[in-house]
Amino acid sequence: MAAPSGPRASFVQRFFAALLDGILFFIFSEVLRAIVGQSFAGILSLALGIAYWSYFEGSSSGQTIGKRVIGIRVIDLQGGGPIGFSRAVIRYFSRILSTIPLLLGYFWMLWDPEKQTWHDKLAGSVVVPVADFPVERWPG
Numbered sequence: 001m002a003a004p005s006g007p008r009a010s011f012v013q014r015f016f017a018a019l020l021d022g023i024l025f026f027i028f029s030e031v032l033r034a035i036v037g038q039s040f041a042g043i044l045s046l047a048l049g050i051a052y053w054s055y056f057e058g059s060s061s062g063q064t065i066g067k068r069v070i071g072i073r074v075i076d077l078q079g080g081g082p083i084g085f086s087r088a089v090i091r092y093f094s095r096i097l098s099t100i101p102l103l104l105g106y107f108w109m110l111w112d113p114e115k116q117t118w119h120d121k122l123a124g125s126v127v128v129p130v131a132d133f134p135v136e137r138w139p140g
Contacts, residue, residue, distance in 0.1 A: 007131075007133075054092055056139055059140030094118060094119035
């Protein structure tokens with residue numbers, strides 16, 4: 001297996017960042033559900049989820065709250081800069097494809113030369129350690 005073209009975040013780092021974001025978003029969604037009711041909260045949670053991940057991962061920092069805590073960020077594979085809002089939206093919805101076949105798209109990074117998941121590949125992104133790719137300001 002070829003080595004990645006630069007430092008990459010590990011599977012464990014990415015897992016814990018996603019877990020933190022998931023817990024934070026679950027708590028937020030439950031509070032929202034208690035305030036506005038079950039049916040409207042589902043639609044509103046979807047919209048806010050798209051906004052949350054797309055805004056933070058598309059920003060110049062490329063970090064959600066979970067990624068910031070763990071010390072990793074999303075960047076463009078080719079140029080190393082931010083992926084921008086539109087590619088962050090693509091990355092968000094591409095997670096569905098990574099999830100469908102028993103999470104195979106997430107595990108793909110374990111043997112991929114660039115350590116990319118399927119949603120990284122579709123968005124042209126990689127997840128890297130902040131120690132090697134510093135963030136100037138958060139959220140960006």
